[in-house]
Amino acid sequence: MSDANTPSDVEPEHEHDHHDHEGPGYATPQAAIEEGDREELAYVMSLYVGTDVDAPDFVAVVDLDPDSETYCEIVDRIELPNRGDELHHFGWNACSSSCHMEGLERRHLIVPGQRSSRIHVIDAKDRRNPELVEVIEPEEVFEYDLSAPHTVHCIPDGEILISMLGDADGELPGGFLELNDDFEIEGRWEPPGEIEMNYDYWYQPRQNVMVSSEWAAPKTYYPGFDLEDVEAGNYGQRLHFWDWEDGTVEQTIDLGEEGLIPLEVRFLHTPESTHGFVGAALSSNVFHFWRDESAASRAADDASGDEPRATGEYRAEKVIDFESREHDDWDMPVPALPTDILISMDDRYLFGSNWLHGEVWMYDISDPSNPRRADSLSVGGTFGEVQEVQGRELSAGPQMIQLSLDGERLYWTTSLFSSWDEQFYPEEGERGSVMLKADIDPRKGTMELDEDFLVDWGECPAGPARAHEIRWPDGDCTSDVWQ
Amino acid sequence: MVRQHHDVTLEWPDADRETRTIAVSEDETVLEAAKRADIALPFGCRTGACGTCTGRLLEVDGAEPAAGDDGRSTVGIDGAFSYRRSPRALKDRHRDAGYVLLCIASPRADCRIAVGASVHTELVDNPWK
Numbered sequence: 273m274s275d276a277n278t279p280s281d282v283e284p285e286h287e288h289d290h291h292d293h294e295g296p297g298y299a300t301p302q303a304a305i306e307e308g309d310r311e312e313l314a315y316v317m318s319l320y321v322g323t324d325v326d327a328p329d330f331v332a333v334v335d336l337d338p339d340s341e342t343y344c345e346i347v348d349r350i351e352l353p354n355r356g357d358e359l360h361h362f363g364w365n366a367c368s369s370s371c372h373m374e375g376l377e378r379r380h381l382i383v384p385g386q387r388s389s390r391i392h393v394i395d396a397k398d399r400r401n402p403e404l405v406e407v408i409e410p411e412e413v414f415e416y417d418l419s420a421p422h423t424v425h426c427i428p429d430g431e432i433l434i435s436m437l438g439d440a441d442g443e444l445p446g447g448f449l450e451l452n453d454d455f456e457i458e459g460r461w462e463p464p465g466e467i468e469m470n471y472d473y474w475y476q477p478r479q480n481v482m483v484s485s486e487w488a489a490p491k492t493y494y495p496g497f498d499l500e501d502v503e504a505g506n507y508g509q510r511l512h513f514w515d516w517e518d519g520t521v522e523q524t525i526d527l528g529e530e531g532l533i534p535l536e537v538r539f540l541h542t543p544e545s546t547h548g549f550v551g552a553a554l555s556s557n558v559f560h561f562w563r564d565e566s567a568a569s570r571a572a573d574d575a576s577g578d579e580p581r582a583t584g585e586y587r588a589e590k591v592i593d594f595e596s597r598e599h600d601d602w603d604m605p606v607p608a609l610p611t612d613i614l615i616s617m618d619d620r621y622l623f624g625s626n627w628l629h630g631e632v633w634m635y636d637i638s639d640p641s642n643p644r645r646a647d648s649l650s651v652g653g654t655f656g657e658v659q660e661v662q663g664r665e666l667s668a669g670p671q672m673i674q675l676s677l678d679g680e681r682l683y684w685t686t687s688l689f690s691s692w693d694e695q696f697y698p699e700e701g702e703r704g705s706v707m708l709k710a711d712i713d714p715r716k717g718t719m720e721l722d723e724d725f726l727v728d729w730g731e732c733p734a735g736p737a738r739a740h741e742i743r744w745p746d747g748d749c750t751s752d753v754w755q
Numbered sequence: 756m757v758r759q760h761h762d763v764t765l766e767w768p769d770a771d772r773e774t775r776t777i778a779v780s781e782d783e784t785v786l787e788a789a790k791r792a793d794i795a796l797p798f799g800c801r802t803g804a805c806g807t808c809t810g811r812l813l814e815v816d817g818a819e820p821a822a823g824d825d826g827r828s829t830v831g832i833d834g835a836f837s838y839r840r841s842p843r844a845l846k847d848r849h850r851d852a853g854y855v856l857l858c859i860a861s862p863r864a865d866c867r868i869a870v871g872a873s874v875h876t877e878l879v880d881n882p883w884k
């Protein structure tokens with residue numbers, strides 16, 4: 273693996289501006305808030321996989337500049353060469369974690385196909401007209417006995433790490449694939465066999481820790497959600513804490529039944545922090561995790577499956593619990609299904625989306641062990657109070673979310689995963705996804721739907737498309753890491 | 756003598772599309788043959804893991820399938836197709852009901868199959884509804 277040492281000469285906060293460092297991104301999270309420009313463009317994963325529309329998935333470039341004539345429009349589409357990819361999550365070749373790396377640029381988007389295992393590299397030097405420059409074919413990926421690429425983060429020296437959910441056959445175990453700075457496969461990042469299931473991950477280099485979560489084997493989740501698989505234990509419920517430099521698992525926490533399908537996992541942005549959160553989608557809970565330095569003197573508590581060790585250990589505790597709701601047309605109480613969470617750049621708020629209920633929410637996490645509900649919006653989904661915007665019917669609930677660097681605008685799309693969309697919101701395929709926005713008042717802790725904002729994937733030239741993850745050209749709350 | 760090709764008829768149950776019959780050789784998959792004939796079928800992994808390419812067997816060698824309880828095909832697929840690798844996206848209940856993964860299946864008989872995105876959605880229901 274790459275040299276990801278924590279530098280001892282990291283400069284203190286507030287002493288940087290744009291010109292004080294050579295590399296990409298911002299010197300600190302606070303610098304990102306103060307120096308980051310308002311997002312004027314968004315890159316959004318857009319897909320046709322699984323439909324009868326005969327077109328490849330594409331990356332949409334969305335105009336977010338309210339002063340522009342093409343505000344709320346898809347102004348460019350980077351079409352990929354093949355059908356069948358299922359674009360899902362993606363990331364940059366470099367972020368603020370390489371802020372001191374002279375010569376590195378936040379320039380290339382690494383765009384994996386979740387179903388195809390094909391990995392695309394897009395050059396976004398021209399922010400409005402990015403261009404596809406490299407394709408790593410699935411066969412090259414399968415050679416490393418990996419498939420189903422998911423989360424992309426850069427390693428601070430220009431290399432790229434991708435969580436892979438399955439082996440070459442779409443079965444377990446998954447692992448991590450590393451690309452070098454020429455976008456060639458370097459190999460497996462970890463010694464094989466460290467984990468069985470994989471999903472999202474985040475690293476905190478100053479603490480030499482990485483955390484990874486669990487969905488399931490690709491063959492389990494690809495076809496759709498089947499309760500039989502839940503009963504058979506085919507879905508994940510564990511968090512893995514890794515030694516970031518060694519690439520080995522130090523500790524695994526079983527979250528139990530209340531932690532079923534732990535998906536998006538986020539550390540606080542402050543590099544000193546060991547606190548973070550993970551949303552357990554199927555159990556409709558959010559867990560707080562943190563490193564307990566005093567663990568040696570304590571007995572293992574209920575939330576942790578492991579024995580304490582002398583050097584301290586990670587703990588996880590359920591801190592938010594969304595109740596299922598009865599619906600006249602559904603046979604069983606409907607779970608909330610919080611499928612995405614993110615932390616504001618100032619580490620003050622945790623945002624999330626309850627895809628089935630139709631809700632976006634914000635919790636004040638000033639005290640991370642006691643999140644306090646600040647506000648929520650009931651929109652789309654099964655119970656949303658707002659079921660259309662500008663006369664456009666919403667076909668699904670809020671799903672992937674992204675927040676402006678200053679924490680004042682929350683955006684979201686509505687597609688989860690093509691086969692799961694078909695099961696829970698079949699209209700999504702017919703009408704396409706939308707992107708919506710709420711204005712956030714971080715001071716008061718409130719959110720308000722911006723009814724003037726609507727981007728409609730129902731009007732794409734080849735037919736209605738789904739929309740998934742959102743990124744800003746110059747860093748965002750779900751991809752930037754600091755050393 | 757074993758025939759090298761079989762006639763495979765593709766029908767889109769929920770889409771307004773014309774039925775098409777293509778000759779599929781025994782050493783190619785239905786998905787590959789469809790591509791050769793410029794017919795777009797849905798697919799994802801092309802390794803038998805995702806089910807995106809699922810078809811449902813409607814008829815084998817001219818034999819009408821017996822209707823099951825739900826009115827869907829109950830024709831066994833065993834004689835109709837040979838799989839290149841194991842069809843991991845299909846559970847036993849799916850295989851018993853005549854579902855077939857067209858990305859890894861090569862025909863061993865003339866047959867008629869329901870294809871298109873709507874067939875994949877039959878594999879799993881919304882468990883809460």
Ligand code: FES
Pocket residue numbers: 797798799800801802803804805806807808809844856857858859
């Ligand atoms: S395309 Fe994935 S199973 Fe056939």
